[in-house]
Amino acid sequence: MSASGLTVGAPPEAPRAVRFRLTWRVGLLAVLAFLLLLSFVRVVSDANDLTSSGTIGAALAAAVPIAMAGLGGLWSERAGVVNIGLEGMMILGTWFGAYAAFNWGPWYGVVFGAVGGVLGGLLHAVATVTFGVDHIVSGVAINILALGWTRYLSSLTFANYAGGGDTQSPRLPTIDRVSVPGMNDLLADLEVKRWFFVSDLAGLLRGLTVNVSELIVVAALLIVLSYFVLWRTAFGLRLRSCGENPVAAESLGVNVYFYKYAAVLVSGGLAGIGGAFLAIVSGNLYREGQTGGRGFIGLAAMIFGNWRPAGMAAGAGIFGYTDALQLRSGDTSIHALLLLIALLLFAFAAWQFSRRGRRWATVVAILGGVTLATYLTSDTVPGQFTSAAPHITTLLVLSLAAQRLRMPKADGLPYRRGGG
Amino acid sequence: MAARFELRRLGLALAAPLLAVAFAAILTSIVLLIAGDSPSGALRTLVDAAKRPRIQVQILNLATLYYLSAIAVAIGFRMNLFNIGVDGQYRLAALLAAEVGGVVSLPAPLHVTVILLTAITVGAAWAGIAGLLKVTRGVSEVISTIMLNTIATALGAYLLTEHFAVPVAGSNNIGTKPIPASGQVPGISLIPDAPNKVFGLIFLAVIAGIGYSVLLNRTRFGFDLRATGRSETAAVASGVNVKRMVLITMLLSGAVAGLVGMPQLLGDSYSYSLDFPTGIGFTGIAIALLGRNHPIGIAFGALLWGFLDASSVALDLEGISKEIVVIMQGTIVLCVVIAYELVRRYAIAQEQRRVSRDLSARAPSGEPEGVPA
Numbered sequence: 001m002s003a004s005g006l007t008v009g010a011p012p013e014a015p016r017a018v019r020f021r022l023t024w025r026v027g028l029l030a031v032l033a034f035l036l037l038l039s040f041v042r043v044v045s046d047a048n049d050l051t052s053s054g055t056i057g058a059a060l061a062a063a064v065p066i067a068m069a070g071l072g073g074l075w076s077e078r079a080g081v082v083n084i085g086l087e088g089m090m091i092l093g094t095w096f097g098a099y100a101a102f103n104w105g106p107w108y109g110v111v112f113g114a115v116g117g118v119l120g121g122l123l124h125a126v127a128t129v130t131f132g133v134d135h136i137v138s139g140v141a142i143n144i145l146a147l148g149w150t151r152y153l154s155s156l157t158f159a160n161y162a163g164g165g166d167t168q169s170p171r172l173p174t175i176d177r178v179s180v181p182g183m184n185d186l187l188a189d190l191e192v193k194r195w196f197f198v199s200d201l202a203g204l205l206r207g208l209t210v211n212v213s214e215l216i217v218v219a220a221l222l223i224v225l226s227y228f229v230l231w232r233t234a235f236g237l238r239l240r241s242c243g244e245n246p247v248a249a250e251s252l253g254v255n256v257y258f259y260k261y262a263a264v265l266v267s268g269g270l271a272g273i274g275g276a277f278l279a280i281v282s283g284n285l286y287r288e289g290q291t292g293g294r295g296f297i298g299l300a301a302m303i304f305g306n307w308r309p310a311g312m313a314a315g316a317g318i319f320g321y322t323d324a325l326q327l328r329s330g331d332t333s334i335h336a337l338l339l340l341i342a343l344l345l346f347a348f349a350a351w352q353f354s355r356r357g358r359r360w361a362t363v364v365a366i367l368g369g370v371t372l373a374t375y376l377t378s379d380t381v382p383g384q385f386t387s388a389a390p391h392i393t394t395l396l397v398l399s400l401a402a403q404r405l406r407m408p409k410a411d412g413l414p415y416r417r418g419g420g
Numbered sequence: 421m422a423a424r425f426e427l428r429r430l431g432l433a434l435a436a437p438l439l440a441v442a443f444a445a446i447l448t449s450i451v452l453l454i455a456g457d458s459p460s461g462a463l464r465t466l467v468d469a470a471k472r473p474r475i476q477v478q479i480l481n482l483a484t485l486y487y488l489s490a491i492a493v494a495i496g497f498r499m500n501l502f503n504i505g506v507d508g509q510y511r512l513a514a515l516l517a518a519e520v521g522g523v524v525s526l527p528a529p530l531h532v533t534v535i536l537l538t539a540i541t542v543g544a545a546w547a548g549i550a551g552l553l554k555v556t557r558g559v560s561e562v563i564s565t566i567m568l569n570t571i572a573t574a575l576g577a578y579l580l581t582e583h584f585a586v587p588v589a590g591s592n593n594i595g596t597k598p599i600p601a602s603g604q605v606p607g608i609s610l611i612p613d614a615p616n617k618v619f620g621l622i623f624l625a626v627i628a629g630i631g632y633s634v635l636l637n638r639t640r641f642g643f644d645l646r647a648t649g650r651s652e653t654a655a656v657a658s659g660v661n662v663k664r665m666v667l668i669t670m671l672l673s674g675a676v677a678g679l680v681g682m683p684q685l686l687g688d689s690y691s692y693s694l695d696f697p698t699g700i701g702f703t704g705i706a707i708a709l710l711g712r713n714h715p716i717g718i719a720f721g722a723l724l725w726g727f728l729d730a731s732s733v734a735l736d737l738e739g740i741s742k743e744i745v746v747i748m749q750g751t752i753v754l755c756v757v758i759a760y761e762l763v764r765r766y767a768i769a770q771e772q773r774r775v776s777r778d779l780s781a782r783a784p785s786g787e788p789e790g791v792p793a
Contacts, residue, residue: 084562123754127754127757127758131758131761131762132761132765133757133758133761134757136502136562137709137757138754138757140504140702140705140706140709140753141706141709141750141753141754141757142750142754143702144702144706144746144749144750144753145747145750145751145753145754146750147746147750148743148745148746148747148748148749148750149747149750151743151746152451152741152743152744152746152747155741155743156455156741293566293569293570296563296566296567299563300563300567303560303563382578382582384574384575384577384578384581384582385574385575385578387570387574388570388571388573388574388575391567391568391570391571391574392567392571394563394567395553395559395564395567395568395571398553398557398559398560398563398564399553399557399559400557
């Protein structure tokens with residue numbers, strides 16, 4: 001078995017003449033266009049939580065663990081190792097993070113969360129790189145193992161603490177929050193006016209600059225740092241060459257095993273930080289099942305971002321946003337989101353139609369029509385569905401975008417030194 | 421010569437799981453020692469518990485569910501298709517089958533058939549979404565089935581609480597309308613002196629195992645499936661329509677997944693309520709890996725898992741945290757996959773050595789020949 005799996009349904013596309021480049025300007029324009037659309041939806045459906053600073057702040061906090069898992073996946077898959085064990089590494093991060101935070105302080109929690117994730121990464125690296133086990137098989141095993149370990153460790157530790165139990169830790173000390181000075185007063189006034197676009201922009205900026213946990217800042221820096229290390233250093237070039245063509249890399253004297261190990265260990269560490277964030281910042285305590293599949297969503301965010309940091313961050317942002325919406329007057333907000341999805345689907349269908357993808361354009365247009373009809377005929381979305389909003393979004397996004405993505409060439413393929 | 425070779429291959433095939441279980445036992449013992457518990461005491465507690473007839477029935481019942489789940493996973497695995505979504509498929513199938521079973525009233529054999537068919541259809545349809553997305557849009561089934569698991573949870577919760585629910589007598593649990601006697605499958609008193617009974621639908625697991633074996637080894641479809649799993653390019657070259665295969669395999673896997681909850685539903689619960697067992701789909705993945713996708717190997721794996729799960733309750737009474745069993749299970753899986761890989765490499769090295777020995781023995785006697793088959 002090979003973790004790359006079967007590759008049907010993704011016929012190789014002819015390289016386009018003009019390659020789309022995600023520059024700062026394009027990214028900024030895309031964000032503004034999205035905000036304009038959101039603003040329109042907010043005014044139409046009167047769901048003011050869509051762009052409130054509270055929602056944006058919550059979305060940012062929800063996006064961080066997903067982004068850390070996604071970044072972990074990025075590191076590992078760029079070196080050619082599929083890491084489905086991210087979920088397990090995150091779980092290890094939650095326990096280790098909570099244990100250290102409770103005993104020594106929140107920042108120790110972050111460091112030990114990373115250490116917990118690295119331990120999971122080490123297991124994955126030993127299994128996949130040294131022993132050549134199928135990557136997905138190893139990842140599944142690590143997810144099972146991590147669950148067992150944390151349950152066992154919790155029953156040995158947290159169960160004996162006051163306020164803790166077999167499945168949950170006592171309350172943890174949290175990490176300080178910071179604000180950009182002056183922003184709050186300026187933007188709060190604008191936000192409550194509920195002007196079209198202006199208030200939405202104010203809400204967005206206020207959510208991003210006021211009362212932000214320091215760990216979020218660290219996480220953002222980690223994404224930027226990862227980009228520089230992977231794309232602007234010799235180390236990064238060699239690491240990525242192991243994911244594209246390890247045999248060629250080997251022939252140039254690159255120690256492929258070393259780079260794969262390094263990538264998977266960093267991957268585990270990042271996922272561990274994501275887990276620690278969940279325990280220390282989001283939850284304020286360790287709770288079993290806290291990760292709730294965010295490791296997998298992180299992986300989806302990375303695929304959505306075409307194995308690039310900026311795209312991955314955008315994906316994590318979208319998933320974080322839907323995740324946050326369900327918590328903030330979820331039924332009406334998610335209901336309003338239906339209109340947004342319908343509009344996006346129609347736009348996508350029109351674009352497909354212009355590119356002569358008639359059949360697919362019709363399918364997407366029908367999907368959009370159904371979504372619009374649901375929006376018009378109902379007032380709220382049942383609460384049970386709001387919890388699945390990020391997952392439905394993931395499926396939708398992947399089915400719309402999967403064919404335009406290009407993963408590292410040797411991703412998931414077994415490699416043995418001298419085997420070329 | 422041939423017989424000796426076969427024997428050696430069998431020995432190699434058995435060596436991997438045995439090595440892995442032994443290694444996992446050592447690792448788990450170390451963990452227990454660090455925590456201040458006695459490994460031999462823990463093992464004795466587990467074995468003693470398994471001697472009780474009541475636990476033995478539980479082991480068989482758990483193994484039945486695990487076996488069906490692992491077969492569902494294995495169908496995909498044989499073709500390099502990772503159906504991680506067995507969990508969502510069986511839960512949704514059990515919910516809808518329970519509702520159908522509770523609402524309709526039919527004579528006994530027909531009633532059971534309708535329930536089973538509903539489960540099969542729902543499981544296949546839910547897995548089919550992932551299959552369809554893969555063949556039409558190229559979405560990796562690993563990600564899509566994981567997402568479908570959560571969506572199944574949401575959909576199930578919505579259907580149960582908003583549409584199907586009736587209060588369960590004597591508790592604040594809610595569940596579907598109980599299935600009347602005509603839709604139930606009575607248990608079998610397989611083990612003497614046991615107060616509980618073995619699921620009547622244990623034969624369903626046996627049929628699934630035989631069907632799986634026949635399908636893969638005796639039909640053209642099975643051959644195509646295995647060929648695609650071994651080498652997709654070779655299969656395409658020999659005329660296999662891989663897209664069609666992916667869709668059919670996913671539907672089959674989902675259909676078997678739909679049956680996972682049935683022995684429990686028709687033999688014990690009779691209603692899908694909030695406390696219906698969850699997570700069996702993930703257990704199935706572990707057991708399929710352990711049993712190397714082989715119907716008999718999977719049976720052993722399912723029994724081992726059933727033994728560990730059913731007996732672990734006794735550990736808590738001895739003051740040992742029963743979560744140690746989950747560590748042991750996870751370690752076994754990881755060790756097993758590594759051991760299989762090591763044994764495979766060893767076998768290849770042996771084969772190469774044998775071929776080179778044969779060749780060098782023949783070389784002086786005449787002109788070079790091709791590699792003997």
